[in-house]
Each structure stands twice: as structure tokens, then as C-alpha cells.
Amino acid sequence: MTTHQDSTPRPPHQVLDGTDIARVVTRIAHEIVERAKGAEDVVLLGIHTRGVHLARRLHGRLAQITGREIPLGTLDITMYRDDLRLKPARALEHTEIPPGGIDGKLVILVDDVLFSGRTIRAALDALNDIGRPRAVQLAVLVDRGHRELPIRADYVGKNLPTSLREAVQVRLSDSDGVDAVLVGDRDYTARSSQALASQPSEPHLPE
């Protein structure tokens, strides 16, 4: 908990480093194998942008553990967002459904931070248009609370209680050059390129 009282925005501090993230990914992979009974019918779908990187890492771990290639895909939920009209139209990312499709499969959505739940809501809508999975589960690196929809994660790397004035940044070497999870004041980050709006329903991360 932050005891920070004065109004000077606090610079971000690191809560997970590269080693922590690697450990967390390994643990989630084991949990998936355990709970999905060998992950026979699992399909991993990473949500753009950092969810895709995490899904790829999970995929690698699962291959090591199970000795099999788990189907891996990506999901762009832009067209399903509920806040499209708040910003100019965004460029689309690539959605790639594995050749076997998702019908009858256990789809595990992978994202970096679970916050309001709106991104996952959009992802569920997108899945609905793509096919009919047997079940859908959610794996996230960080759950920072403040849900606005009845959504929870099945696999959580780290629960990170935050206040709404804080911003959580996930950095992954694939896109950011380094693996780290940082927490800092929203007002502080607002002055950097990581501009964040004042409502939790806003994206919790720079896009």
C-alpha cells in the first residue's frame, strides 16, 4: 500500500524484474498443464500487444513441459472495443487463429495486465464471432484490481493492489528491450509518452 501523501507525482518503481517474470511464466505454464489435464486441447491466444509476447513465452514453456506444440494464435480486439469513439481510429493488429480453429477447444486468453476487464470482455466478444470453444480461461501477468465487469483471471502471475491514481507498466524485451513490471503515479507517467487517462476504463497501458 502506498503511504504517499503529498501531491508530488512519484516516479515508477519496479515490482517485478526479468527473473521474476520468467519464474511467473513457468509457474503459469505448470498450472495450465495441471489444471487442463496435460493441456491436450488447449489453444493459446495472446491479446495484442504484450499479451502476444507473453503467450509466445508460455507456448515455449508448455512445449518444454509437455513435449508438444500447443496451438498458438493472436487476437486483436480493436474492432470490439467499447471506447473506440474516444480516440481517432486505431491501426489494427494481426489476428491469427491457429489452423485447427477454436471450436471445442480450451482457449486460454493471455494478456499482460487485468484491470477494468473491458479488454477481456471485448476479447470474449471477438471469440464468439470466431468460433465456439469448449471453455475460455484467462492468464495474466498482473492483476491490479479495480474490475468494472464480472471477470476474473484463471492464472495470475502477481496480484498487485494499486490505487486508481497509479499506473502499471509492463515492459517486455520483445517490444521494450527489457523485462520489468513498474508501478508509478499516473500523473507522473502522464507527462511521459505513456499518457493515461483518468478513468480506469481507459487502457491501462500504452498501446
Add this chain to the structure above:
Amino acid sequence: MKRHLVSAADLTRDDALLILDTAEELAQLSGRAVKKLPTLRGRTVVNLFFEDSTRTKTSFEVAEKRLSADVINFSAKGSSVSKGESLKDTALTLQAMGADAVVIRHHASGAPARLAQSDWLHGSVINAGDGTHEHPTQALLDAFTMRRHLNPGLGQDLAGRRVTIVGDVLHSRVARSNVHLLTTLGAQVTFVAPPTLLPIGIENWPCEISYSLDSVLPKTDALMMLRVQRERMNAAFFPTEREYSRRYGLDGTRMAQLPGHAIVMHPGPMVRGMEITAEVADSPRCTVVEQVANGVSVRMAVLYLLLGGATLNDARTDSVETAQ
């Protein structure tokens, strides 16, 4: 991107690539059971067609419906200004109905530009073909088709690709939009036509000119045949249909002179036996059907990029609410 799509000249290289890349993503949709996205729910798109055009209108309508927009077809054919309502009154009506975008096809060059510049309506104006001026979404779908065949991949342009456009350039809005867009994307455009069917001043356009089809065929990556309307026959643009066909039509023999990788395109509708023989039209090198499919993806991309995010109409609604 600008708020309207009136001319292909309005598109920067980045704009054009954004549209093509977005279209490439949206093209996946056609392989799915549910070919629909909720993106434009609550947006109203009006197809305002002052001229018959089954294919363009259908293409836009499919694109709009796949994005879940509310589609209103406002067929204004015949209501030319001499009789019936003026363009201004039509536009005011559409504004009152809350149109977020107007897709307009008009027989008068510049009508979409007029709409876009006027304060008659606040929504986006998308030019679906105006007179002998422009048809930007046709050029986009042509570029999309060319890129898939000649330089596939997201972010790729058409640098160095040689595009030959044959036929009635003088009256062709397809040719005008294509020369802008293809040049923006780095392609080299050559127009081939009898001198009577080339506009005055074309020597200053960013393209090459040739009066001889045979000489440019071996140096062509994409060959686009334009339709020659039969009514041009009576205006002495060329002596006879047969002579035109012989000099500027594409048959199997001529097609054989193209490099192996080259494609044959046509914006449709084709006049078989005039500018293109059945043999060519039905050959696997001819992308006409593919162009139609690509048209839907490209138009979805344009609609999404103009309407999917915040628009001027949203801002207006907000300010009204704040005022209350």
C-alpha cells in the same frame, strides 16, 4: 487521414498503406462463419447514389453491414437538379437524419468535393465515383490487388512496379484516381490510349504516355483495361469499334507478350469483345473477380478508419450535451 475521402490525391503514402494494411486484416473476415464486426454499431451510413452502379453500391453496402453500421440507401437517380431536390437540400435532409457518413456517387465531377466543403452536412464524405473525376476506393482496391500479387506483405508499397492503364483515360475516374494513388505508392504508371481519349495537359501528369499497346506489354507488371463506353463511338473518338479493338483491345496473343508474373485487371463492368476478349477475361491471370472481393475489404478499411474512432459528429454531440 483527412475526414473525407474525395480524391486519391488526399492520401499520403502512410494513409494509403494504413488503409491497405487494415484491409488486409479485414480480408480475413471473409473466411469466417460470422462475417461481421460490431465496430460501427450505431453509426449511420448513407449510400447516396445519383447514378446507377450496382457493383459499387453493393460493395459499399456489404462493407457497411459487415461493420454493423446502420445502412440507408438513398437512391437519388433521376432527381437531377432540373427536376426534384437540389444536392444541398438532399444533404441537409441527410444531416437531419444523423448521417455519420455519406457515400456518394454522382454524375457531376466535383459533387463530393462540394458536399465535403459545404456546411450542409457534418459527416464524412466518401466519393464512390464522381463524373469523370475520381473514384478513390476503386484505386485503393486496385492497389490492394496489385500489392497482393506483386509485392505482398503488410507495410509494402508498389515501388518500381510498372502499371499500364489502357483505354478511355479522358472520361475515366478510375484512371485519375489510380494515377494519384499508384504514384504515391511508388509505382510507374503508363497510360495507353488513342490521342483522342487522353486529356489535354496529360503530359504534366506523373505518368508515361504511349499510343501503342504492343510496345509496353513486355514492360508491364499489371495491365489495367478500362471500359470503353459505346456512346463514345458516336463522338468520333475512334473510327469503329473493330478498329479500337484491334489497336487497343487485349486478346490472348497480346496477353502472351506480358511477363509471366503480370496480372490483367479491369474495374468492371467489362465489355467483352471490345477492350477485352473472353479468353483473357476468363484466364487465371485476370483478377476481375478478386478485385470485387478486395473491394469489400478496402471499403471496410476506409469506413473503419473514417468512422471507427472519434468523429466530428461525436464532438458536436458532446458540445451540445455540455451546453445543456
Add this chain to the structure above:
Amino acid sequence: MTTYLIRNAQILGGAPQDLHLADGVIKAIGTDLAVEADIEIDARGLIALPGLVDLHTHLREPGREDAETVLTGTQAAAMGGFTAVHAMANTTPVADTAGVVEQVWRLGQEAGYCDVQPVGAVTIGLGGKKLAELGAMHESAANVRVFSDDGKCVDDAVLMRRALEYVKAFDGVVAQHAQEPRLTEGAQMNEGQVSGELGLGGWPAVAEESIIARDVLLAAHVGSRLHVCHVSTAGSVEIIRWAKAKGWDVTAEVTPHHLLLTDELVRSYDPVYKVNPPLRTAEDVQALRKALADGTIDAVATDHAPHPDEDKDCEWAVAAMGMVGLETALSVVQQTMVDTGLLNWEGVADRMSHRPARIGRLAGQGRPVSVGEPANLVLFDPAYRGAVNPDSFATRSRNTPYKGLDLPGRVHATFLRGRATVLAGELAEQGGAA
């Protein structure tokens, strides 16, 4: 009758002098005139010119009173410094009979803001098939001497020849709207780079030049007077220069808008720039200015063509052609000819008053500014700068291409035979025929 003492006006741009106007004439000119007058006008810094004469005005009445009436059109003329206008024949009904030209003439008399000299149609109904009763129009009260099918070209060579010959009997002149009809079918704008890009039907320069070439040859052949309306191309200028060098009796006019505007403006597709002949290229504009300066082109004529908003508030292809021009003509001429050093104020008086009056054979107009002459005068403030505001126009229509444009100069006062039609930049009430 009200008498005026104008103090310190620069006659044709010369040294400041006083003018005393009484009994419809200029009574006296001099420095520090010691005369009594009802109204004294401080004209320091103002240029005094003879009342302007327009060879080419569309007053629209009868028929299109929604666009203009003789009253509003002549008010606009007065505001622009004109004391005489030639009312074109393309009204509804067409001014092709003595009855119609007399009606227009009489309406002008009643309005009282400037002399209205009707132009008679060359052919019945502007149809280009059969000569109208030119002699009857001449002999009518309107005393028509200028005949024109303006808006349409007398393209039949034989008919044109006959008209040129016929009007010699009463010193008339045919004013030709030079436009080869077949070359301009579906024409929307100047044919050139811009029309090609915009996909608008082209109006090629050769359609004007070929008719002018034919007409000067015809006029030379039959020994008649020819006047060429609204010359718009560099090529036309060359042909007219050649004809004049031959000694043939050919005169020509240019509009203010062809001295200033080019077809690049059409890129906006705003029909306010749609006009016939169309706006041409910058090279044409330069050639026209030079020709007006050297006298190859004799006169500036406004081709004032009012249209109601609905005929311009539409797509380009269906919009009406024409621009209003009476109230901005002198300002455009100052900007394009005077401020550029091509013409001095004496030259302006020549091109906008003396020569047009002579071409139209208007006896009391276009006279020198000297004692004993009719007091047809305009006082013009060349130092004024301001944006053109169509809402302040006297014309009933608003189709000006200069809206919002900063143009130099404005008319301070206009006198028609000693009566003020405009004073201090405002219309003066007229009590009917003088």
C-alpha cells in the same frame, strides 16, 4: 436642381482641383473656386473620372427579376461608378423586338440611377437562325446601336456576315460572343491542365479564337464594325492585334474577372468561379492586361451576370455561368492595371468610359472632364482597402468571386448629369426620370 462644389478632386489623377456642378453640366473647374453650391464635397485624395460606361451588363429584367431588376442593376451600376450600362438581350422574352428594348429603356429611365442602353438580339430568340428586326429596334425609343446574341454565338457564318452588313445602315455594331458551339459541347471550364485533372468538360481557347478569326475576316470583307465581347485568351488578343494592324474596324472588351482570376480557382469546384467564357490561365491573364494597356483591347466590360443563390449553391455541372461585377469593376481594374503600373487613371477613363461610349455611340457619355460637358462623374478613393462584402451590394444577387478578398479602392460618389446617384459611398434616392 441641387448644385455641387467638389473640392480638391484629382481629375484623371492630376493635381487637385475644384469642380462646380450645376444644371447637369460641369460649370467650372479651377483651384479655390469661389462659388456657392448646395452641397460641398471634400474630395481630397479622390480621383475624378468621367462616369463609367459598361458595354456588357445583364439586368435580367424582364424574366428573371429574382436575380436582378433594372432598378437593382442600375443601383449596382451607380455604386460601381457607372453612368451608363448596355443591357444585354438575353432576357425572357428576349430583347429581339422594338417592344422589349423600349420596355427596358423605359425601366432605366424610371429608375434614374444610370442610363440604360438596351442591346438588341441579332437573331430571333437568340436562336441563331433568323435575323431579328434590327432596324425596328434601332428606330425605337431605345435607339439600339449595339446588337448581340450574347450567351450564344452567332456561329452561322452567313448570318453573321449579313448582320455585320445590315447594321452598317444605322452605324450599328455586332458584339459577338465568340464560342464555337461544337467545340464547346458539355464545356464546363477552360480546357487545360486543370480541366484534365478535375474531369470537367473543356472549353478550349480555340473555340473562341476560331470564331474571332472568322469574324474579323468577315468584318474586313464587308467593311463593317465588329465588337468582340469578353476576350479571354492570349490567342484572341493576337488575332485582334493583327486585325487592328490591318486597319480593320474591330474593337474588343475584357472583363475584370478575366484580368484577375485563373482557372486554378476551379479546383475548389465552387460554382462562383463558373463563368462563360471560363477563367483561363495565368498566361492569358497577363496577355489580357498587356492588351488592355496597349489598347489592343479597347474596353473593360463587366459582363455583370447576376444569379440567385440556388443557381450557384449546387454542383458545378448544373450551376449557372456568370458573376456579378458592376460594384467591383473599378477596384479590380485598379488592382490589376493601375497598381501594377500598366495603366494610369487617364487610361482607366479611356478604357472604362471614353472608348466604350464611342463603341456604343452614346453621345452624352464618355465625355472629357471639362467645363461645359455633361456632369457624368465618379469620385473614387484609391487609398481604401477592404474585404469585399457581398451583403453590402446593391445588386440583388451575391454571386461574386471576390467575397472576402481585399480589393483596393471604392466609389465615393457618382453623378449622372449633375445628379448624385451615389454620395459618401451610399446610394442617393432618385426621384425618377430627370
